[in-house]
Amino acid sequence: MSETHETSETASGSSAVDPLALPGLLRPAIEAASEEADRRADVPTELYGALRDAGAFRLLTPRALGGSQTPLTTVLKVYEGFGRIDASVAWLVWNANFGFVGALLDESATERIWGREHEPAFANSGMPGTAVPAEGGYRVSGHWRIVSGINAAEWLVAVVVVLEDGAPRMTAAGTPDVQLCVLGRDQWSVKETWDVSGMRGTGSNDVVVEDAFVPADFLAPLDAPLDAPLRIDEPLYRGFLPSLVLPGCTAIVLGIAQAALDETVALVLTKRNSTGATLAESPRTQYVLADSEAALQAARLLLTSAAQTLQDAAERGDTPTLEQRAALRAAMTHAAQVSRRTLVTLYELASSTSLYRGNRLERLFRDGMAALQHANHSALPMEAAGRVRLGMEPGLGLF
Structure with missing residues (x-):
């Protein structure tokens, strides 16, 4: 991995490190925190901040929202580069790169998520929760296991199945209505369950959400690019979204x-x-x-x-x-x-x-x-x- 730290410009005009240079740039901070992360079974706050500030969590975020909008094949090289240094850090970087939801959500939602001075911190889970339609949005519940980086996250991007009369709502294609749902930090509780032998530094604890109200603009169909126009229509987001993950x-x-x-x-x-x-x-x-x-x-x-x-x-x-x-x-x-x-x-x-x-x-x-x-x-x-x-x-x- 090259140690040359080339820069580029984001939509906000700030300079950004070439994504391929990130593992080499962050290696000293990662190695210095490795033993502490293993001992604590979670990522140290200082290291998480260093990763976020360097742009490691905005690889898949649209340029319009300050991300690097990096091609998938390049992103995979970045993940592998981190994996060669520290598995837990690589796993956190992978799990935090859910900024592509900004291409799907309404502008009202992205303004709340990205309308801060720093990069939003995401965690995610592909295990399905449930969403029941309510006036103006949905009532969301779920118990998501092994959610990496949850203690440092501000937003949880979770997969939910929309229910009607206790059964999955079906789409026009005849499949269950599966959505990506973004929840704020005050809407979930964490169960400290991560007592394991490997990948300890990921802090992959359980998350519980009980009947939380989520506005409709904080949900988007998982297959949206295949069935409807994207809000931010860029090639990176036009295919099958799970392939980005x-x-x-x-x-x-x-x-x-x-x-x-x-x-x-x-x-x-x-x-x-x-x-x-x-x-x-x-x-x-x-x-x-x-x-x-x-x-x-x-x-x-x-x-x-x-x-x-x-x-x-x-x-x-x-x-x-x-x-x-x-x-x-x-x-x-x-x-x-x-x-x-x-x-x-x-x-x-x-x-x-x-x-x-x-x-x-x-x-x-x-x-x-x-x-x-x-x-x-x-x-x-x-x-x-x-x-x-x-x-x-x-x-x-x-x-």
Whole structure:
């Protein structure tokens, strides 16, 4: 990652760091706060502020709202760059980048959200809550688990299903009415549940909302770009919106696995076996390292290619096909499988070194395994992609 910190201009006229330079720019602050974040099981306030001030949370925000409106393939490189430094920070950056909702919401809502001196702080959850129509808006309720960065967030972007007479309201397309809903900090409570072994610095606690009134202009259909004009009509937002979110976690695990590989390469040059030879002299070590490097690079290229296809379709104004979306999900699951295999193989290769807390390989392994537990990395999306290949419906939400 280049250490050159190029700048550009935002809509507000302020200078902004080139997104690709952000991981290198913020590395010292991230590394200085790493142990505190792990100990506290949450992101330190100073580090969160540094990330926000540098622009790490406005990658997908429209330029009209002061964001960098960064292409998806570039955003994935940024996420991977953070993943190579610290998994928890990368996860927070991914989860906080929900500024694209500004392209969907009415201007009355964006004025309240962005009408402050600093960048709004988002958290999000794709688990569905419920929204019941009420005069002027909706009554929203839900219990969202594992919401990363919630203690630092000012706004929660949650998926809700609109209910009528206790059942999902159906759209003209015959599907449940699923909306993105933005809630303010005073509308939810946090349950401190994040007592885990990996990705501790994300502070991914539970969130509860009980019958909160949300004005209608703070909700937007999740498939709005496919069915209706955008308020801020830019190519980045014209495709299938979940594709701006879904592959971010996969880019992060590729970064974690790459960092583990880099650490292992440095280790085997000095670590010796029982005969006194370095591990680097072993043909098995040489094979494992070369094989892992090739596998990660191939998985990275496949993920980038699938994302680029969707990005190109949006820029042309084409509706992304189900097959294109399936290719992205298949690439994500494949990259997750490669990353898992790489982490396990390198953990074994490093032998007892991998056991010690304070050793970076130990931290990368437990953080990587935690990130790979995300639902996006399960076998279900690959099964859904297989159904699409067979001409069937995917049978999976947000696909």
